[in-house]
Amino acid sequence: MVTERLKDISYAIRDIAIIADEVMKTGKEIYNLNIGDPVKYDFSTPHYISQALAEATFSGQNFYVDSLGVPELRYEVCKYEQNKNSINITPNDILITSGVTEGLFFLFAALLEKKNEILVPGPSYPIYITYSKFFDGVPVEYELNELNNWEPDIDDLRKKISDKTKAILINSPNNPTGVLYNSKNIKQIIELAGEYTIPIISDEIYDQIVFEKKYSCPATFTNDIPIIGLNGFSKAHLATGWRLGYVYYYDRNKQLVELKQSIEKMARARLCANSIAQYAAIEALKNPGSHTDEMVKKLKERRDYSYKRLVEIEGISCNRPDGAFYLFPKLDFNILNKWKNDKDFVINLLKETGICTVYGSGFGNYGINHLRMTFLPNLEKLEIIYDLLVKFVK
Ligand SMILES: Cc1ncc(COP(=O)(O)O)c(C=O)c1O
CATH class of the missing domain: 3.40.640.10 (Type I PLP-dependent aspartate aminotransferase-like (Major domain))
Known part of the structure; x- marks a missing residue:
């Protein structure tokens, strides 16, 4: 009934949100690091x-x-x-x-x-x-x-x-x-x-x-x-x-x-x-305002914090991003051997901690064994998120 062309449609960034909705129904707080939408955080439309x-x-x-x-x-x-x-x-x-x-x-x-x-x-x-x-x-x-x-x-x-x-x-x-x-x-x-x-x-x-x-x-x-x-x-x-x-x-x-x-x-x-x-x-x-500069200043702080916390975790390595608001760390499954692959890691992380990231394999072949996470939340939230992540990996 449906065309072949629609069979291949996927968008991991939002597909994971379907699982997050299920987890939310169990009463767990969800920390959304999946979608690159600053307006959902403390960056308002001017x-x-x-x-x-x-x-x-x-x-x-x-x-x-x-x-x-x-x-x-x-x-x-x-x-x-x-x-x-x-x-x-x-x-x-x-x-x-x-x-x-x-x-x-x-x-x-x-x-x-x-x-x-x-x-x-x-x-x-x-x-x-x-x-x-x-x-x-x-x-x-x-x-x-x-x-x-x-x-x-x-x-x-x-x-x-x-x-x-x-x-x-x-x-x-x-x-x-x-x-x-x-x-x-x-x-x-x-x-x-x-x-x-x-x-x-x-x-x-x-x-x-x-x-x-x-x-x-x-x-x-x-x-x-x-x-x-x-x-x-x-x-x-x-x-x-x-x-x-x-x-x-x-x-x-x-x-x-x-x-x-x-x-x-x-x-x-x-x-x-x-x-x-x-x-x-x-x-x-x-009339360009100062909103973009202010956003970049806040984001830089959040990138620095997230990057520092992330690279301290054994089994995770990451390049420091030059721009945008994403980190794309690599997962070393020799160390993180409790999980089968990036998707398994991301789904379990979501179910256990409420942290919603995106599996790297959703970004094509070179994304396998990675995950994508935004650094949009404020520093307080990021601290909670990284404490949870550290505990989860341990
Ligand atoms: C690389 C890239 N291109 C395009 C878009 C979508 O942009 P727009 O909201 O203008 O459709 C995004 C959104 O995250 C993006 O990351």
Whole structure:
């Protein structure tokens, strides 16, 4: 009754929540470290942005808007990308989407069919794998090298390019590893893309959540290699539930014209993104507040605390994340031999302690024997969580 294409759909980050709900029914407190949603913790959507959303609805902006996005928002996004990243684009190069997620859906729809391939980082944000398969493509994971702070292994990437490769995806700062790819590696990936005439997709959703290192946008490293960037308002502007993002085409030699036009057709077929959220986003971009800086400051403290506690545990090792809000520790099952694998560990941890993390195998082949946990809760909560984790592992 149901199509083959839906049989492979999974999203470990939310699939684990189904088990957490069962555990919660037994009366146990659940510590959610599975979903990367800062708004669920003490990071609220800034008041002035919410105010702009309320004003938009009360002033009657409740109709369908332009499929490509409200023109003023496309203009502001373009200005923002030009100023922040000095990239040479126009408002015409912007498409407003229902989150980065919808942008990815459109791109994968436009690029993949008949087992064509897309190179995605491994470990991989699960949506890259799920959407590839949904569109009858093949997600080919290029290795992020754990022994080298999860930096991309360029030789591995080169080996995996084939005549079926339709795009190379970069996600830096990265989910789930937290690595910010260094500039040398980004340049090498861009050179490879040029050599094989493959476009780059750059998921930049965490670009503003970086700690010690400085973020550089991939598009700043090239004049002629086409880059399709994705970003949005979920993380940096603390509006995850509003579902608002954008795609930009950095395409100085007009190599993406057909792709862009096809995606615009899809955008028209889905009518438009949320109208009032777009008006609020205009306000967020016109008057950037201090919320992102404040969030990063708090997150850095929480990362430092979590990292310190985590690496003290025997059988667990971890790289310190450069950005985003995830830790991706490795579990050594020679020491942690009470559990069969990462999924077994995560489910037992959840049932015994209420700590809800995500099994690394949900992030593709390179995620096996790991788990992903956010460091979003406040320090008091984190202390409780890490005390429980230490006791559980012992
Ligand atoms: C790497 C990455 N891309 C995209 C998304 C989804 O972004 P959006 O809320 O804009 O759809 C997430 C959410 O966690 C993410 O981690």
